[in-house]
Structures are given as C-alpha cells and as structure tokens.
Amino acid sequence: MKRQLHLNLFINSRGHHEASWRHPTASPLALTDIRYYQDLAQRAEAALFDSIFLADVLALGDDVAHVARTWLEPITVLAAVAVATSRIGLVATVSSTYTEPFNLARQFASLDHISNGRVGWNIVTSSLASSARNFGGEPQLSHADRYARGEEFMRVVNALWDSWAEDAVVDDRASGIYAKADRVRPINHRGDFYRVEGPLNIPRGPQGRPVLVQAGSSDTGRRFAARHADAVFTACLGKAEAQEFYADLKALAVAEGRSPEDVLILPGLSPMVASTEAEAQRLAREVDDLADVESGRKRLADWFGGQDFSHIPLDVPLRPEDLPHPDSVQAARSRAELVHNLVRQNNATLRQVIGYFAAARGHYLMAGTPEQIADLIEDWFTDGAADGFNLMPPLLPAMLDVFIEEVVPLLQRRGLFRISYEGEMLRHHYGLAWPKSAFPEA
Numbered sequence: 001m002k003r004q005l006h007l008n009l010f011i012n013s014r015g016h017h018e019a020s021w022r023h024p025t026a027s028p029l030a031l032t033d034i035r036y037y038q039d040l041a042q043r044a045e046a047a048l049f050d051s052i053f054l055a056d057v058l059a060l061g062d063d064v065a066h067v068a069r070t071w072l073e074p075i076t077v078l079a080a081v082a083v084a085t086s087r088i089g090l091v092a093t094v095s096s097t098y099t100e101p102f103n104l105a106r107q108f109a110s111l112d113h114i115s116n117g118r119v120g121w122n123i124v125t126s127s128l129a130s131s132a133r134n135f136g137g138e139p140q141l142s143h144a145d146r147y148a149r150g151e152e153f154m155r156v157v158n159a160l161w162d163s164w165a166e167d168a169v170v171d172d173r174a175s176g177i178y179a180k181a182d183r184v185r186p187i188n189h190r191g192d193f194y195r196v197e198g199p200l201n202i203p204r205g206p207q208g209r210p211v212l213v214q215a216g217s218s219d220t221g222r223r224f225a226a227r228h229a230d231a232v233f234t235a236c237l238g239k240a241e242a243q244e245f246y247a248d249l250k251a252l253a254v255a256e257g258r259s260p261e262d263v264l265i266l267p268g269l270s271p272m273v274a275s276t277e278a279e280a281q282r283l284a285r286e287v288d289d290l291a292d293v294e295s296g297r298k299r300l301a302d303w304f305g306g307q308d309f310s311h312i313p314l315d316v317p318l319r320p321e322d323l324p325h326p327d328s329v330q331a332a333r334s335r336a337e338l339v340h341n342l343v344r345q346n347n348a349t350l351r352q353v354i355g356y357f358a359a360a361r362g363h364y365l366m367a368g369t370p371e372q373i374a375d376l377i378e379d380w381f382t383d384g385a386a387d388g389f390n391l392m393p394p395l396l397p398a399m400l401d402v403f404i405e406e407v408v409p410l411l412q413r414r415g416l417f418r419i420s421y422e423g424e425m426l427r428h429h430y431g432l433a434w435p436k437s438a439f440p441e442a
C-alpha cells in the first residue's frame with residue numbers, strides 16, 4: 001500500500017493562537033467543560049485522524065489575566081474522551097521529572113484498557129522553572145539531569161508494563177484461578193534515581209505498552225527520542241529545517257538499531273485556511289491584533305529560564321547577542337534555538353518575534369487556500385520532511401472544521417490519507433509493531 005500520512009489533532013485552549021480564546025469564531029464552551037474536548041475528538045475521529053494530543057505544564061503562567069492557557073489535567077480528560085469515542089488514538093503529556101514511574105505506568109496501563117488500546121504518552125522532562133517550584137525543587141534540575149533521570153524512568157516504566165505476560169489473567173471461575181502467578185513477576189529495579197519492586201498492579205494493556213511520543217528537539221532530546229519514541233512531535237520554522245530534523249532523527253534511530261519507519265516524525269502545522277490567500281492572511285492579522293504583547297515577552301522569558309526582556313525595544317531588529325546562547329539555556333533549549341534562528345534569518349524585531357510565537361509558539365504557520373495547504377502537506381510528506389503532521393488549528397473548532405471539510409478530501413483524493421480506519425488501536429493507525437513480550441511463550 002502507498003505510504004499513508006498521519007494526522008494528529010493537537011488540542012490547545014480555543015485554538016493555538018494565543019488570542020484565539022477571544023475570537024468570535026472560537027467555541028462558546030468553557031475550557032473546563034469536558035464536552036469541549038469530547039466534541040473536538042469526535043470531529044477528528046469522524047475525519048479519520050490518527051489521534052488527538054493534549055500538552056501539559058505543571059504551573060499556571062503569570063499571564064493568566066490575558067491568556068486562556070488553563071486546561072484540564074490530561075489523563076483525566078483522556079479517560080472521559082475515551083468513553084465518548086471508539087477509534088481515535090489518545091495521546092497525553094506527562095512529565096517524567098515530576099511523577100513516579102509506578103504512578104505513570106499504572107495510569108497509562110489503565111487508560112490503555114479503558115480506551116481498548118488507543119493511548120499514547122508524550123514523554124516530557126518539563127522545562128519550566130515555575131513547574132520546579134511547584135514540586136519542592138529549587139533550583140530546577142539541569143537539562144542533562146532531567147534527561148538522565150528520564151532514561152532511568154523509561155527503563156522502569158517499560159519493565160513495569162512488561163511485568164505481566166499477555167496471558168497472565170485467566171479469570172477462570174470453575175478452577176478458582178484468577179491469574180497465573182508465574183506469568184506476573186517483580187522488576188526489582190534499583191537505580192540512581194528510582195527503586196521499584198513491581199510488578200505493576202494492572203494487567204498488560206491491549207497495546208502491550210502505550211505508544212511512546214516525544215517532543216524535545218535538543219541534541220539530548222533527539223537521542224532520547226531515537227531510543228524510546230514511536231512518534232516525535234517537533235516545531236520547525238520551515239521545510240529545510242524539517243528535513244534536517246527528519247534525516248537526523250531517522251539516522252539516530254538507525255544508530256540505535258531501529259528501522260527508520262519505527263519512528264514517525266510529525267512536525268507542527270498551524271494553518272489558517274480560507275477560500276483565498278488574501279482572506280486567510282486577513283484572518284491571521286485579525287487574530288494577531290488581539291494578542292497581548294506583554295504576555296509574549298513573559299513567554300520568551302520563561303523559555304530562556306527567566307531572562308529579562310523588558311529593556312529591549314519592541315521595534316528595533318534584534319541581534320543574536322541580545323539573547324542568551326541556546327547552549328547556556330537550562331529551560332526550553334530547542335525553543336531558544338528557534339528564537340535565535342528567527343532572529344538570524346529574518347532580522348526580526350522583538351515585536352515580530354512575539355507575534356510569531358503568539359500564533360503557534362514556533363510551529364510552522366501558514367495562511368492559504370485548501371489547495372495550498374494540501375500542496376504543502378504533500379510536499380513535506382513526499383520530500384523527506386514529515387511522516388504526517390501535528391495539526392494545530394489556530395482557532396477551534398472553526399479552523400479544524402475547514403481543514404476537515406476542505407483539506408482532508410484533497411489529501412484523500414491524492415491517495416495520501418486513509419478513507420477508513422483499518423484497525424482499532426493507535427498502533428494500527430500509526431503502523432507500529434507490538435512490543436515483544438518479556439515472557440517465554442506459554
């Protein structure tokens with residue numbers, strides 16, 4: 001079969017544009033109303049998307065006065081979305097730095113059962129200093145320490161998911177045997193950061209392990225993804241950068257003994273779609289004008305680990321020296337690299353940088369017609385830049401609806417996107433193998 005495109009709906013606020021929440025086309029539902037998330041997932045499922053995705057950070061931003069960034073906790077949301085849908089994959093972000101591996105393995109095994117094999121975990125190490133302050137940790141763990149801890153975290157959760165054989169539960173009322181004791185075993189992990197006896201107290205989920213997603217793009221993050229991830233979300237400013245990332249990550253996966261197809265690369269794409277390019281651009285400007293400049297300044301400060309940008313004039317082109325070097329950044333290093341690239345490539349002013357990141361936080365932005373969007377998707381997909389996209393509609397549900405009605409049929413007509421689901425589970429949609437059992441055949 002022809003290689004198929006993967007589409008993931010990234011749900012964020014009332015859209016990915018920071019000002020989306022106040023736009024007249026945005027959903028009238030409260031962001032704390034579960035029907036909002038269930039409804040979006042149902043729309044994406046009707047359009048045959050592979051999955052939905054929820055991001056998460058562990059602190060309230062200091063821009064709550066002007067930015068609707070509050071959201072419900074992703075694991076509980078996915079449980080509620082799981083029972084309102086039947087086919088679409090469900091991916092949630094949870095930080096490896098601020099939970100225990102036993103908790104996480106248990107929650108995702110539970111969700112995999114609840115959803116009948118549709119769950120994925122976006123592994124993040126959490127970059128924000130404000131998150132550290134909510135977990136007793138001051139100063140924040142360094143970038144290297146967060147990833148070192150993450151490596152051990154992965155060993156523990158994988159061992160926990162593998163601590164039950166697939167056939168361990170017999171549930172036989174006649175013989176009185178509920179489970180075969182020799183098909184469940186402890187893991188006895190004793191490492192630098194974690195001591196976990198195991199086994200997990202939940203039977204193996206339908207997918208064996210949840211699908212593993214990763215979204216850190218620094219050098220360490222890429223190597224981590226190449227070892228562990230089934231899919232990688234990434235933010236790219238353009239096609240050349242996406243191609244570099246794609247080639248690098250596939251090569252790193254091969255160096256880890258994996259095949260290039262074992263790791264899907266899904267860059268973010270935030271399309272403003274209208275019947276003419278001029279109308280799409282007008283709409284983009286209309287939403288940009290609703291964004292709050294000071295909130296943008298604060299977001300940059302967070303990414304750079306608390307750097308003060310208040311003295312930098314808004315309308316003078318920035319120089320790279322005005323910003324801390326990305327290598328020195330202990331917070332969101334790959335976002336810091338994006339800011340540097342934008343400044344180097346476009347002579348951008350602080351106001352332009354802020355505007356760009358308000359629209360989709362550094363993900364690829366496009367304003368155009370359905371044909372133009374479909375052309376870009378096809379070009380990146382066939383030219384070594386993407387295996388699919390993390391779709392980030394700037395306005396929800398309006399720009400999701402237009403994408404579904406106008407762009408998806410074009411992709412289907414071109415033979416790039418499925419016309420029906422071919423399996424029940426997220427591993428089927430992503431075309432992934434099942435993890436091998438740690439137990440000998442019974």
Ligand SMILES: Cc1cc2nc3c(=O)[nH]c(=O)nc-3n(C[C@H](O)[C@H](O)[C@H](O)COP(=O)(O)O)c2cc1C
Nearest residue numbers: 055056093124126215216217218221233234333334
């Ligand atoms: C699409 C996408 C989604 C992300 N979602 C989250 C998130 O929900 N929570 C979070 O803490 N970091 C998130 N990140 C950031 C990274 O996962 C990572 O933690 C951060 O970039 C620092 O790692 P790095 O220096 O390796 O890039 C996301 C990144 C991308 C590209």
